[in-house]
Structures are given as C-alpha cells and as structure tokens.
Amino acid sequence: MASVTLRGLTVSLDGAGPAALRDLTLEVLDGELLVLLGPSGCGKTTALRCIAGLEHPTAGDVLIDDRVVTRVPPADRNVAMVFQNYALYPHLTIGENIGFALEVRGASRADIDRRVAGVAARLGIADLLARRPDQLSGGQRQRAALARAMVREPAVFLLDEPLSNLDANLRVELRAELVALHCALGATMVYVTHDQGEAMTMGQRIAVLHEGRLLQVGTPAEVYQRPADVLVARSLGTPAMNILAGRARGTADSIEDRMFESGSLRIPVALPTYEGEIQIGVRPEHVGVCAVDKGAGNGDILIVELLGNETVVHLNAGGQPLIARLPGLVDVQVGTRVGLKVDRRHLHLFDASGVRIP
Amino acid sequence: MTGSRRWTVMTAALAAIIALAVLGAARWKEGRFARAGAVRIARSTAAYFTIVTPVNKADSADLDLTHLFAQARALATLPGWVWPVEIYHGTAPLVDAGGEPLPAAELDRVPEWRDGAALVPLRGRSDGTPATVVGVAAIRPAHPGGVAALWPGWGIPAALLAVGVAAAAAAGRRSRRDVIVAAVLLGLAAYADVRGAARRSSNDWLTATRLLMQEAATRLPGPRIRVTLSDLMPLTLGGAELVWGDSTTQEPRRARLRGTQVAVVAARLGSGRWADLRTTPAEAFTGVWLAGLLALALLGPLGFAALEWGERTAAGEVREAATAWAFLAPAGLHLAMFTVAPMLFTLYLAVHGASGGFLEPVRPYIGLTNLRAVVRDPLVWGSLATTALYALYVPVTTALALAVALVLRRPGRAALVLRAAFVLPVMTSGVAVALVAQSFAGLGARDWLGSPRSALLVVMVLSAWTQLGAQMMVFVAGLQRIPDTYLDAARVDGANAWQRFWRVTFPLLKPITLFVLVTGVIGAVQMFTYVYVLTGGGPLHATDVIMRRVFEIAWDSLEFGRASALSLLVFVLLLAVTALQFKVLARESRVEHA
Numbered sequence: 001m002a003s004v005t006l007r008g009l010t011v012s013l014d015g016a017g018p019a020a021l022r023d024l025t026l027e028v029l030d031g032e033l034l035v036l037l038g039p040s041g042c043g044k045t046t047a048l049r050c051i052a053g054l055e056h057p058t059a060g061d062v063l064i065d066d067r068v069v070t071r072v073p074p075a076d077r078n079v080a081m082v083f084q085n086y087a088l089y090p091h092l093t094i095g096e097n098i099g100f101a102l103e104v105r106g107a108s109r110a111d112i113d114r115r116v117a118g119v120a121a122r123l124g125i126a127d128l129l130a131r132r133p134d135q136l137s138g139g140q141r142q143r144a145a146l147a148r149a150m151v152r153e154p155a156v157f158l159l160d161e162p163l164s165n166l167d168a169n170l171r172v173e174l175r176a177e178l179v180a181l182h183c184a185l186g187a188t189m190v191y192v193t194h195d196q197g198e199a200m201t202m203g204q205r206i207a208v209l210h211e212g213r214l215l216q217v218g219t220p221a222e223v224y225q226r227p228a229d230v231l232v233a234r235s236l237g238t239p240a241m242n243i244l245a246g247r248a249r250g251t252a253d254s255i256e257d258r259m260f261e262s263g264s265l266r267i268p269v270a271l272p273t274y275e276g277e278i279q280i281g282v283r284p285e286h287v288g289v290c291a292v293d294k295g296a297g298n299g300d301i302l303i304v305e306l307l308g309n310e311t312v313v314h315l316n317a318g319g320q321p322l323i324a325r326l327p328g329l330v331d332v333q334v335g336t337r338v339g340l341k342v343d344r345r346h347l348h349l350f351d352a353s354g355v356r357i358p
Numbered sequence: 359m360t361g362s363r364r365w366t367v368m369t370a371a372l373a374a375i376i377a378l379a380v381l382g383a384a385r386w387k388e389g390r391f392a393r394a395g396a397v398r399i400a401r402s403t404a405a406y407f408t409i410v411t412p413v414n415k416a417d418s419a420d421l422d423l424t425h426l427f428a429q430a431r432a433l434a435t436l437p438g439w440v441w442p443v444e445i446y447h448g449t450a451p452l453v454d455a456g457g458e459p460l461p462a463a464e465l466d467r468v469p470e471w472r473d474g475a476a477l478v479p480l481r482g483r484s485d486g487t488p489a490t491v492v493g494v495a496a497i498r499p500a501h502p503g504g505v506a507a508l509w510p511g512w513g514i515p516a517a518l519l520a521v522g523v524a525a526a527a528a529a530g531r532r533s534r535r536d537v538i539v540a541a542v543l544l545g546l547a548a549y550a551d552v553r554g555a556a557r558r559s560s561n562d563w564l565t566a567t568r569l570l571m572q573e574a575a576t577r578l579p580g581p582r583i584r585v586t587l588s589d590l591m592p593l594t595l596g597g598a599e600l601v602w603g604d605s606t607t608q609e610p611r612r613a614r615l616r617g618t619q620v621a622v623v624a625a626r627l628g629s630g631r632w633a634d635l636r637t638t639p640a641e642a643f644t645g646v647w648l649a650g651l652l653a654l655a656l657l658g659p660l661g662f663a664a665l666e667w668g669e670r671t672a673a674g675e676v677r678e679a680a681t682a683w684a685f686l687a688p689a690g691l692h693l694a695m696f697t698v699a700p701m702l703f704t705l706y707l708a709v710h711g712a713s714g715g716f717l718e719p720v721r722p723y724i725g726l727t728n729l730r731a732v733v734r735d736p737l738v739w740g741s742l743a744t745t746a747l748y749a750l751y752v753p754v755t756t757a758l759a760l761a762v763a764l765v766l767r768r769p770g771r772a773a774l775v776l777r778a779a780f781v782l783p784v785m786t787s788g789v790a791v792a793l794v795a796q797s798f799a800g801l802g803a804r805d806w807l808g809s810p811r812s813a814l815l816v817v818m819v820l821s822a823w824t825q826l827g828a829q830m831m832v833f834v835a836g837l838q839r840i841p842d843t844y845l846d847a848a849r850v851d852g853a854n855a856w857q858r859f860w861r862v863t864f865p866l867l868k869p870i871t872l873f874v875l876v877t878g879v880i881g882a883v884q885m886f887t888y889v890y891v892l893t894g895g896g897p898l899h900a901t902d903v904i905m906r907r908v909f910e911i912a913w914d915s916l917e918f919g920r921a922s923a924l925s926l927l928v929f930v931l932l933l934a935v936t937a938l939q940f941k942v943l944a945r946e947s948r949v950e951h952a
Contacts, residue, residue, distance in 0.1 A: 054846050075852035087843035091865040101851035104861070148851070 002065040002078075002155035002188055004028040004051055009060035011046050011212075020046040022212040024060070028156075033182045033189045035203030037196065037235065043212040044192045048158050051190060052081050064156065080149035081158040085165065086141045088133035088148070095120070095129035098147045119151045139170045146178075150185070157189040163198065175202055196236050200224070208232045230354035233281045239312060239323045241348070242287065244280045264318025265297035267342055269349065278357070281348035284312065284325035288341035289332065295339035301332055315340070365669050366528040369662060373524030376658040377517035377544060380651055384513050384548035387647060388555035391640060392499040395559030396476035398595065399441055399566045400497040403433070404480045405592040406570040407445065407495065410577040419482045419490045426493075427452045429577065438569055441562070442498040445480065460494055468494055500562065511554070516540075516547030520655070524662060534666075538659045545655035549648045556641040561610040564623040567593055567635060568608065575627040585627055594635065603634035612639060618711065618724060645723045646706070707922035728923035732911075738924060740899055741907040742931075744814065745883055748903055751818040752878035755825045756871065762826065763833030764859075777834065780827035788824070792891035795820050799892075807893055810900035817888050817901055825881070829874045836870030837863070872943045876936050883932055904928055 004027070011021040021043045028034045036044040049055035050062055053074035061070045069077050080101075088097050096103075098119060099112040107115075120126040123143045133141055142162060149157055162178075163171045179202050182189055193199055199206050200220045207217040208231070216228035220236075227233035227241075234240045246262030248269055260269040260280055267280065292298055299315035299322055311330040315322045317340060324340070332338065349357040407421065410429060414420040430445035430452040445452045449460035464472075468479045468491070475496045481489035523540035526532040570593055575585040587600050594600050605624040613622050621639040624632050668676050711724040732738055762780060766773045783791060799806040799816055806812045840863065848858045864871075886905040889895060895902035895910065908928070912921030 049846075052846075052850050054849060074849045075854070079850065081847070081850045083843050083847060085841070085843060087841070087847040089844060089847070089862060089865075091868070100848070100853075100861070104848075104851060104853040104857045148847075152851075 003030045003032075004156055004188060004190065005061075005063040005066070006047065006050070007061045007063065009047065009050060009057045009062065011043070011050060011055060012058045013046070019058070019212050021050070021057070024209075024212070024214050026207055026214060026217060028188060028190055031186050031188055033179070033191060033202060033204045035199040035206045036190060036192045036209060037194070037199040037203075037206050038209035039194055039235075041211075042209040044194075044209050045160055046212075047209070048081070048160055048190060048192050051077075051156065052079055052158050053077050054081075077156075078152075078154050079156040079158055080152055080154035082145045082149050082160065082162045084161040086133070086145040086162075088141060088144055090133050093130055093132055094125065094136070094144045094147075097133070097144060098129075098151050101148065101152045115151050116147075119147045123147045123150075138166050139174065142166060142174060146181075155188065157187050159189060159191045161193055162191075164193070164195070171198075178202065196238070200236065206236075208235060226356070227281070227348060228356050230279060230281065230350050233348055233350075237283055239284050239325065241281045241283050242322050243350075244282070244320055244322075246278070246280070247276060248278050262317075263297070263320025263322075264299065265320060265322075265340065265342070267296050267347070268344070269347065277352040279350040279352070279354065281350060282342055283346065284323040286343035286346040287322060287324035288343070289313070289324060289326065289330075290339040290341050292337055292339045295341040297340050298337055299340050300337050301334050304332055304334055362529075362669075365665065366525060369528035369665055370521060370525040372661045372665065373521045373658055376541075376655065376661065377520050380544055380548045380655050381513050381517050383654060384551050384647075384651060387552045391552070391555040391559040393471060393476065394640070395562045396441070396497045396499045397470060397478065398559070398563045400476040400478035400495050401595050402563070402567045402570055402593045403443065403497060404478045404495040405595065406433075406574055408481055408483060408489070409589065409592055410574050413483055420492050421447075421480075421482055423447055433570075433573070436569060436573065439566070440500040441566060442475075442500075444475075444496040446494040446496070447480075448493055465491065465494065474498055511551040512547035513544075513551045516544045520544040520658065524658060527662065534659070534663070537662050538656070541655045541658045542652065544658075545648075545652035548651045548655070549644070552647050552651070553641045553644050556644050557639065560621045560637060560640045564610040564621055564635060564637065567598075568623045568625040571625045571627065571633070571635070584631075587633060590627075590633075594637075598635060598637035601634050601636070603632050605634055606632060618727075642723055645710075704922040704925055707919050708926050709923075710919055724919075726923075728917075728919040729927065732920050732924045732927060737899065737902070738904075738907060741902050741904045744899070744902055745904040748814060748818055748821075748885070748901075749879055749882040751822045752825075752875065752882050755822040756829055756874050756878060758822070759826050759829035759874070760833050760867070760871070763830045763837055764863075766830070767834050767837045777827075777830070780830050782827065783824040784828045786824075788887035789891055791820065791824060792888045795888075796892055808897060810896075810898045813893050813897060813900045817885075817892060820888055820892075821882070821885060825878060829878065832870060832874050833867070836867050840866045868943065872939065875943070876939050879935060879939070880932055883928060 006024050006026045009021050009024040010019055012019045024043070024047060026034075026047075036047060038044045046055055050057050051064075053062075053069070053072060057070060061068050063069065064077060064079070088094070089100065092100065095116055099116045102112045102115060116129065117126065120129055123146060125140060125143045125147060128136060128140055128144070133144070136144065142165075145162070159178075163174055166174065175198055178191075191198075191202060203220055205217060205219055206223050208215045208223065208229075210229075210231050216223055216232045218226075223232060224236050227236065230243055234243065244260075244262035244265065244267075246260055246265075248260050260267045260278070262280070269278075269280065288295075297317055299317035301313055302316055303314040305312040305314075306329060308329070310328065311326045311332070313324045313326060313330070313332060315324060315338075322340070351357055407426060407429065411421040411425045414422050426445065426447055430443075433439060433445075434443055434453045443453060444457065446460045446465075449462055449465055451457040451459060464477070468477050470477060475498045478495050478497075479491040480493035480495050482492045483489060520540040520543065523532050523536050527534060527537045571590050574590055574593065578585055578589055587602065590600060603624060605622070606626075607624050608626070610621055610623045613620055615636070619639055619642055620636045622634050622636045624634055627633050671679075708728055709723060709725055711727065766777050766780075795816070796807065804812075806816045844862050844866065845858055848862045853861060883903075884905055885903060886909065889901045889903055889906045890909070893901040895906045904924070905928075908921050908924050911917050911924060
C-alpha cells in the first residue's frame with residue numbers, strides 16, 4: 001500500500017487556453033479512499049491521469065510513497081486504473097483481459113491462470129472468463145475491469161467514474177460493493193466522480209475541484225457541514241444549498257442588530273466585522289414555513305414536490321428563489337403566500353467572492 | 359365484383375399477355391429463320407443456274423435463255439424439290455411463263471424479300487470481274503405438308519397451359535410453384551419451336567443444295583469428264599464446306615467435328631462418288647433465345663407474385679414500395695447496364711466461338727473449348743506466375759503503409775503535409791506516372807526496364823509507391839477509430855510500445871488490414887496500366903501480368919472468347935484467394951469497440 005502526494009500540480013493540456021489543473025496540492029493517505037469530486041471539465045480526470053502517468057504535468061510533482069514519479073512511465077508506478085468506459089480490450093476474452101498486465105510483465109502461465117481465477121472468483125465473474133467484452137452486460141464489464149485492476153495487486157487504484165455508464169440501481173449496488181472491496185483490500189484508492197451521492201457515500205475524504213483548482217478537501221461530514229466555498233456548498237446536497245446574495249446592514253457597535261437583506265428576506269446575521277456585500281447559504285432543510293409576516297420574510301409557492309417522507313417547496317421570496325425541504329407530507333398550495341423561517345444556527349456565510357467567512 | 363374475382367381476372371390477363379409475348383417473339387424468330395433459309399436456298403439456286411447454264415453466244419455476259427428456260431423448268435419438277443421457285447430472265451418469269459413479270463426497277467436493286475419470297479440476283483458468268491445481273495432467282499419457303507401441317511408447335515399448347523395454371527393459381531387451386539413450372543415449360547416450348555425452325559432452315563438448305571449439286575454434276579456444260587468439287591464450290595456460298603466423303607446418308611444429320619457441332623448431308627456426285635456438304639447448324643446460335651424466352655416467360659410468375667403482394671398489401675404500402683423502386687431504378691439500371699450486362703456478355707463470349715469480329719451477331723455455342731484452350735496455353739500459366747510474383751509487393755506495401763500511418767497518425771501540420779505527399783501519387787493518372795517512371799528508368803548506366811531480371815521489380819516499386827498513400831490513409835482512418843483508452847489501459851497495465859502495438863493496436867486494426875490486403879491483391883491482379891505503358895509485357899514476358907495477357911488475347915489475337923474465358927478464370931482465382939485471405943486473417947476480426 002502507498003500514499004499519493006500531488007505537489008503543486010499544474011497541467012496545460014494544449015499550451016493555450018485555461019490550464020486543466022492549477023497548482024493542485026493534495027495528499028492521499030495510505031489505504032484511504034479519496035474521492036475527487038467536481039463537474040465535468042474540472043480537471044479531476046486529468047489529476048487521475050497524472051497519477052497514472054498518462055498525462056505529464058507542466059509543473060509540480062507526483063509522489064507515490066514519497067518517491068517522485070513525475071517522469072516515471074505508467075508501467076513502473078505500480079498503479080492500476082479503471083476507465084470510465086472500462087477499456088476492456090475487445091479482441092481478448094475476459095480472462096485474457098484480466099491476465100494482460102501479468103502477461104506483458106512476463107509472469108508464468110500457471111501464475112497468471114491462478115491469479116486470474118482467484119480475482120475472478122472474488123468478483124463473481126469466474127464463469128465469464130471465456131467470453132468477450134461485447135458479450136457482457138454493463139455490470140459484468142465493470143467487474144471485469146475491476147478484476148483487471150485488482151489482479152496486479154497494485155499500490156494504488158485509480159477509478160475514473162467507473163459507475164457512470166451503469167443504470168441507477170446497479171450503480172447503488174456496485175458502489176456498496178466497491179466500498180466493501182476497499183475495506184477488504186485496504187488499498188489506496190483515488191475515485192473520480194461527478195456524482196455527489198457517490199462522493200458522500202464512498203469517500204473517506206472528498207476533494208472538491210473546480211476549474212482546475214482544489215476548493216476543499218475533508219471528510220464528507222466536514223465538507224457538507226462547513227463548505228469552504230459557495231461552489232463546494234452547492235455541489236453537495238440535494239436539492240442544492242440556497243445561496244442568498246445581499247448586503248449585510250447595520251451599525252458597527254451592535255453586532256446583534258446587523259440585518260442581512262435579500263429579496264423579501266431579512267435575516268439577523270452576526271459578523272465580526274462589517275462586510276457589505278455577502279452571500280448566505282442555507283440548506284433547504286433549514287428553511288421552514290410559517291404564517292405570513294411571522295418569519296424572516298414572505299414567499300410565494302411556485303412548485304410543490306411531494307416525496308412521501310418529505311415535501312420540497314420551491315418559493316419566490318421577493319425575487320430571490322428559495323427551496324425549502326419540509327419533513328413529511330405538508331399541505332401547502334401552489335400560488336399561496338407563506339411566511340419563511342430560517343434556522344439561524346445553520347447559516348453559512350460567504351464573502352462576495354464566495355469564500356467562507358469563518 | 360369481389361376483390362378475389364378481380365384478382366383472378368387480372369392474373370389471367372397478365373398471364374395471357376406474357377404468353378402472347380412469348381409466342382409472338384418465338385413466332386417472329388421462326389419467321390426469320392424460315393426467311394433466312396429461303397434466302398440461302400435462293401442464293402444457292404442462283405449460283406446453280408450461273409454454273410450450269412452456258413453463256414449466250416451473242417453476249418458472253420448473259421446466260422443462254424433457251425438453256426436457262428429448260429433448266430428452270432427442270433428444277434421446278436425435280437423430285438424432292440419442294441420449294442416454289444421462279445426464275446426471271448431479265449424481268450420475265452420462266453417457270454410460270456404467264457406469271458407477273460418482275461418490276462424493272464427491282465432488277466437494278468433486288469429486294470431480299472418480297473411477298474413471302476426470297477429474291478436473289480442471278481448473275482452471268484465472268485472471269486474475275488463482277489458479273490452482271492441477268493435475272494433473279496425467287497424461292498418461297500416450303501410449308502410442311504400432310505400431318506405435320508396440323509401440328510401447331512409446342513408453344514401454343516404450353517401457352518394455354520400456362521394461362522390456365524395462372525388462373526387456377528389465382529383462384530387458389532394451384533400453388534405458386536406450379537405457376538413457375540408452367541412458365542418454364544412455356545419458355546422451353548417456345549424455344550423448342552424456335553430451335554425447330556432453325557434446324558429446319560439448315561436442313562432445308564442442305565437438302566436443296568444437295569439436290570442442286572447432284573443436278574449440277576450431270577448438267578455442267580462440257581467439255582469435262584468428271585465434276586470436281588471446285589466446280590460446285592459456288593453453291594456452298596462460301597460459308598459451308600464441301601469435301602469428298604464416303605457417307606451415303608442423303609438425309610441431313612448432325613455430327614461433331616473438331617469439337618464443334620456441324621450439319622452434314624451427303625451428295626452423290628456420280629457413281630460411287632460422294633461428297634459431304636457441311637455447314638454450321640443454325641440452331642447453334644439459338645442459346646440466347648433460350649435465355650431470352652425463359653426470362654420473358656418468367657416475367658409471368660414475377661408479375662403473379664407482384665400482383666399477389668399488391669392484393670394482400672394496403673394501398674399506401676404498395677405506393678411506398680412503388681416509390682422505393684422508382685428511386686432504386688436509376689442505380690439498378692446503371693448496375694445492370696455497366697456491371698451485370700458486361701459480366702453476362704463475358705460469360706456469353708467465353709462459351710461461344712467466333713470466326714472473326716468482336717460484335718459478330720451469331721456465334722456457335724462451344725462450351726468449355728475456350729477455357730480449355732486458355733488452360734493449355736503455357737503463356738497464361740507464365741502470366742499467372744508473374745502476377746503472383748508481382749502481387750508480392752502488396753504485403754510489403756501494406757506493412758510500409760501501416761508503419762507510415764503509425765508515424766503520421768497524430769494531427770499536426772507536418773503530418774498533414776507528409777500525408778498529402780504520400781497520397782499525391784494516388785491522385786495522379788497512372789499513365790502519367792508510368793511515363794515519368796519510364797524516363798527515370800532510362801537514366802543511369804543500367805536499362806532497368808530492358809532487363810528481364812529487373813523490369814518486374816521496377817513495376818512493383820512503382821505500384822508500391824502509388825499504393826502506399828492510399829493504404830496509409832485507410833490505416834490512418836483505422837487508427838483514429840481505435841479509442842485512446844485501450845492504449846492508455848495497456849500503458850497502465852505495463853505494456854511497452856512494442857507490446858502495445860502487437861497486442862492492442864494491430865489486433866484492433868485487423869479488419870482494416872484485411873480490407874487493405876484484399877483490395878490490394880485484387881488491385882494487383884487487375885493491374886494493367888504500368889505494364890502496358892512501360893514494357894508491353896516484355897522483355898521476354900517478364901512483366902506479362904495476367905490482365906495484359908487477357909488484353910493481348912483479346913485485342914492482338916482477336917480471340918474475344920478466350921480472353922473472356924481467361925477473365926472468368928482470373929475472377930474465380932481471385933475469389934478463391936480472397937476467400938482464403940478472409941479465412942486466414944478474419945478469424946477474430948469481428949471486433950466492436952464496446
């Protein structure tokens with residue numbers, strides 16, 4: 001097992017245009033499952049390919065177990081990668097696919113057969129070894145791709161959106177299997193995804209990337225509860241966090257009296273110093289409804305989504321869109337006006353550029 | 359009227375129209391054979407009078423009228439002579455002296471056919487110079503008499519049967535297979551009638567000419583002791599053979615002579631002196647009619663199936679199908695005219711003999727004689743060996759093209775320019791390339807094209823150079839089709855560049871490689887231009903590839919049948935080679951990029 005360290009990693013893919021990665025510094029601990037989360041084009045796959053050695057950074061270093069491998073070819077890094085489209089060699093059987101890495105490294109036939117059989121049995125694809133990739137279902141291909149990575153017992157597993165081509169049910173099933181596999185192997189894994197659900201459920205830590213920059217890294221709870229950035233805040237949680245833009249107003253001597261205004265909402269905010277333009281994040285579950293004029297402001301109900309265990313209400317609070325997530329089935333009518341309560345204990349404050357105000 | 363009744367009537371009407379067309383075509387051809395037979399007999403008859411009648415004493419270009427009159431009368435009453443005959447001296451009829459005289463204008467320009475009679479100019483004798491026309495010989499085709507006259511031929515009963523079967527099938531009482539069988543029967547029956555007429559026309563001419571020769575043998579104006587074959591030669595009209603024989607069969611018969619079918623009759627030219635008169639039987643030329651009449655007759659079942667489909671199918675769908683066919687028609691027509699028809703014509707030429715011209719209308723069927731001649735030709739085998747040797751440049755070029763493609767596959771300005779440089783020869787005219795190459799080959803101390811040891815090599819290098827670019831482009835396209843992730847996966851798996859190529863890229867390129875090889879070999883076998891321009895097959899047949907051999911047999915020897923047979927042989931060989939390539943190379947090439 002091994003740790004992976006990225007030190008000031010910068011990648012410009014074609015010389016021109018914005019860099020795919022900008023000064024990324026990140027450490028993946030030994031045996032950890034770290035999720036790289038971000039929208040497509042954020043550089044997460046580029047970072048993974050840099051670790052694999054398929055991409056060369058313009059600047060910065062990649063370290064595996066404190067060894068600088070920036071210029072080391074993929075073959076000598078002892079890493080295995082699972083590709084988004086699995087990249088199973090279409091002209092080889094599943095068995096040959098799994099054994100390919102051992103074969104090109106000159107392992108003996110008996111050794112290859114034994115190890116392929118072992119890993120195939122472990123992933124439940126022992127009866128598929130003679131088939132070709134195009135004869136397999138998506139889930140089976142996924143397992144075959146995993147088996148191909150596992151058979152070498154690499155120091156680091158790199159998984160590039162391995163579940164994104166599967167349907168929803170299978171995705172949930174396989175994600176649990178992957179977590180179990182990680183526990184059993186105790187391997188270091190870097191898992192790239194754009195799916196916050198996968199990130200939250202699988203990652204021991206989550207690194208959130210945006211436009212090539214690392215926004216925040218931390219445990220799922222940390223990242224969820226104390227997002228370092230508006231973008232991080234909005235990238236975790238469904239529905240996404242409400243972000244209210246407005247001015248904090250008040251007098252300098254009385255902290256308690258400072259009021260934040262956005263649309264029809266007036267929320268008392270405690271700030272150590274007067275800031276002016278700020279943004280407030282509040283998760284939908286921390287927005288409640290009450291009688292008109294009894295809360296922080298009023299809002300018109302636009303959409304009501306009854307989900308059974310909860311009700312999601314989309315509102316227009318004086319021009320400021322707002323989503324409230326109410327427990328259970330709540331009887332509210334579209335088009336009516338309600339008062340809005342905001343849980344002040346769960347406010348996230350960001351400055352005008354989106355950085356968290358501590 | 360119910361739909362099914364209407365359908366029955368339509369089907370019967372269609373069957374009747376097709377049957378009438380088949381019968382009409384057959385009858386027309388029968389008439390042509392009868393007419394051709396009469397014309398031929400008339401020519402021989404005219405030749406007979408020219409050699410047996412003494413010349414006029416006053417005008418040596420004319421024939422003696424008294425003798426001509428007597429001999430015309432004698433011919434009309436000759437036992438076994440069944441063809442109504444009239445001989446005009448000038449415009450005056452001699453046999454039926456009270457008959458219509460010939461219009462004077464027709465003597466200058468004798469029409470071949472008038473009022474059911476064949477007219478042929480009767481010429482006086484001459485020594486070398488073209489003889490003047492002194493009259494006309496007229497022959498009417500003989501009509502079968504007796505019981506034979508009652509026989510309506512095979513065509514009419516078969517046509518009635520075909521219409522009946524079609525109607526019954528429309529009513530649901532006969533299967534579609536019966537309709538096809540009836541149509542085939544109709545085609546065969548109509549052909550039997552045509553063939554019968556052809557056979558009859560040959561037999562009639564043989565019989566008539568036999569009688570004329572036997573008469574001439576006794577009537578040739580003296581002084582001579584014995585008739586010679588050359589005396590009688592004019593009666594054969596040049597197209598037939600006359601040889602001494604020992605056969606005594608005075609009925610026309612068919613025999614095989616030197617692998618060809620001939621029609622023969624024996625003529626008795628004196629006591630114990632028999633001659634064989636041989637000609638190519640007219641029915642040997644009727645093979646096309648068999649195919650044509652069968653095809654015409656089979657339009658019946660085809661139309662039947664179309665009507666049946668139209669009956670079962672909704673009107674909108676019928677319209678849609680009609681529209682689809684209308685759109686397909688131009689391409690189909692093009693394909694039929696410029697691909698299928700030449701192929702069929704090649705096939706036809708390959709199994710038919712010819713005595714000269716390329717587009718000679720009638721050719722006897724000679725089966726595999728052409729093929730046999732081609733196979734026995736040592737030059738053909740030499741050419742095949744040369745072609746095989748020449749084709750060895752293909753795998754070499756393919757390997758080079760793959761190597762170049764691997765280097766130039768990445769996008770970039772330099773790669774683009776280099777690719778264009780490689781592709782340029784592909785877009786250049788082959789003749790121009792060859793001419794430039796010729797001037798290069800003439801440079802230096804050695805005459806590369808003049809030596810049998812190096813000429814083929816020059817052609818191979820030239821071909822490789824022009825083919826390289828085309829093959830490279832195909833490989834570049836193929837390489838770009840292979841997703842990068844396979845190679846990424848292989849790199850992470852630890853494969854080095856060599857392993858990545860042999861274990862990943864090359865197997866994934868297999869279908870492309872197969873395509874390039876197969877088309878390359880086919881192209882190599884078809885290569886003609888360079889050899890034609892550069893070496894003409896020489897020196898010493900060193901560059902005599904198979905297509906040049908085909909060309910030489912066709913256009914230098916004018917043996918189009920043999921050239922066609924060789925083309926077909928090459929086609930079959932290519933088919934076999936291609937099948938072999940597929941078998942060897944394509945085993946695991948069905949690859950989908952999952």
